[in-house]
Amino acid sequence: MLHQNTLNFLSDLAEHNEREWFQENRPRYEEAKADFETLISNLIDRIGKIQELGPLQPKDCIFRINRDIRFSKDKSPYKLHFSAGIGPGGKGAGRVDYYLQIQPGGQSLLGGGMWNPTTEQLARYRQEVDYNAKEFKTIIENKAFRAYFPEIHGATLKTAPKGYPKDHPEIELLKRKALFFAHNFSDQEILLPDFLDRVMEGIVILKPYCDYMNYTLYDEAESF
Numbered sequence: 001m002l003h004q005n006t007l008n009f010l011s012d013l014a015e016h017n018e019r020e021w022f023q024e025n026r027p028r029y030e031e032a033k034a035d036f037e038t039l040i041s042n043l044i045d046r047i048g049k050i051q052e053l054g055p056l057q058p059k060d061c062i063f064r065i066n067r068d069i070r071f072s073k074d075k076s077p078y079k080l081h082f083s084a085g086i087g088p089g090g091k092g093a094g095r096v097d098y099y100l101q102i103q104p105g106g107q108s109l110l111g112g113g114m115w116n117p118t119t120e121q122l123a124r125y126r127q128e129v130d131y132n133a134k135e136f137k138t139i140i141e142n143k144a145f146r147a148y149f150p151e152i153h154g155a156t157l158k159t160a161p162k163g164y165p166k167d168h169p170e171i172e173l174l175k176r177k178a179l180f181f182a183h184n185f186s187d188q189e190i191l192l193p194d195f196l197d198r199v200m201e202g203i204v205i206l207k208p209y210c211d212y213m214n215y216t217l218y219d220e221a222e223s224f
Contacts, residue, residue, distance in 0.1 A: 001193050002039055002102065006032040010080060011104045017076040029065075036082040036102060037062065039196070043100070044086060046200050051207065053088055060090030081107065087210075096213040098203055108190050110202045111182035112210050114217070115154060121217045126161060126174050128216045133170045139208050140181075148205050154178025179213075181206065 009032040013022070022029065040058040047053060061084040069075050080103055087097025099111045114125060129136060139145065155177040160166045164174050173179075183202050189195060 001195050002190055003035050004191060006035045006082075006102070007104045007187060007191070010082070010102070013078060014080045014104070017078055017080070019077050022078060033065075033082070036084075039102075040084045040086070040100070042196055043199060046196065047086060047098070047203060050204065051088075053086075056086070056088070056090060058084070060092075061086050063091060095218060096210045098206065098210065100199065102190060104187055106184060106186050108185040108187070109182045110185070110199055110206070111153075111180055112206050113154070113178070113180035114176075114213055115178050115180050117178070117217065122177065124217055125176075125179070125213075126164070129170050129173045130164065130168070133173065136173075136212065139212055145181075145205055145209070148183050148202055149181035151181075152176070153180040153182055181209065 005028070009025070009028045012025070012028075016022075016025075037058045040061055044053060044056050044058065044061070048056075063079075063083045063085070065079050065082065067074075067077060067079055069077065081101050082103075083099065083101040085091035085097045085099050087093060087095055089095065091097075096112060096114060100109075101111075102108045114121070117125065156172075157175040157177060159175070160168065160171055161174055164171070168174055185195075185198070189198060192198070
């Protein structure tokens with residue numbers, strides 16, 4: 001479970017997203033970061049029982065709290081959440097993994113899926129949907145899956161992608177430029193002793209989809 005102090009720090013950071021305030025409160029940040037690292041370490045251990053992760057450490061998974069502001073109009077220096085991407089190779093592996101975000105105000109979430117794919121990956125996804133949509137839909141339209149992940153997130157085309165007819169039976173899936181699923185947690189939930197169990201419940205539901213997408217996008221047949 002996470003500690004209330006971690007949420008308090010993130011809430012205060014949202015009110016004071018400035019380098020001077022952050023440096024003055026660095027001990028609070030370090031404490032909150034350590035709390036999140038413990039959560040991710042425990043989560044890695046739990047996921048490792050259902051999937052081979054290799055020698056994965058929390059530092060391989062946790063994203064920096066500093067924002068990349070080089071090309072952003074918003075010059076706020078820090079993210080308002082802690083986040084991690086958990087899967088073989090960690091956050092930098094470029095594969096479809098499990099994303100966990102902790103942010104006050106009901107913005108904490110567990111998610112996963114295709115996000116910002118390359119042109120080649122998007123073509124492979126659409127080819128798979130065109131050839132074998134039934135198997136794919138069996139996963140994402142499963143009752144338990146849709147109950148836990150009711151919405152598809154990410155950009156979509158306004159019309160049919162090049163090479164596919166507008167009346168294709170799976171045109172809505174083909175128009176997707178991203179296919180990300182997320183489940184939100186309340187602040188009360190993430191402070192519960194069984195929060196890790198709740199996250200693992202979602203990961204077990206999400207795993208067949210992540211396996212399928214890694215197989216489709218990266219030929220990871222051993223994971224599917």
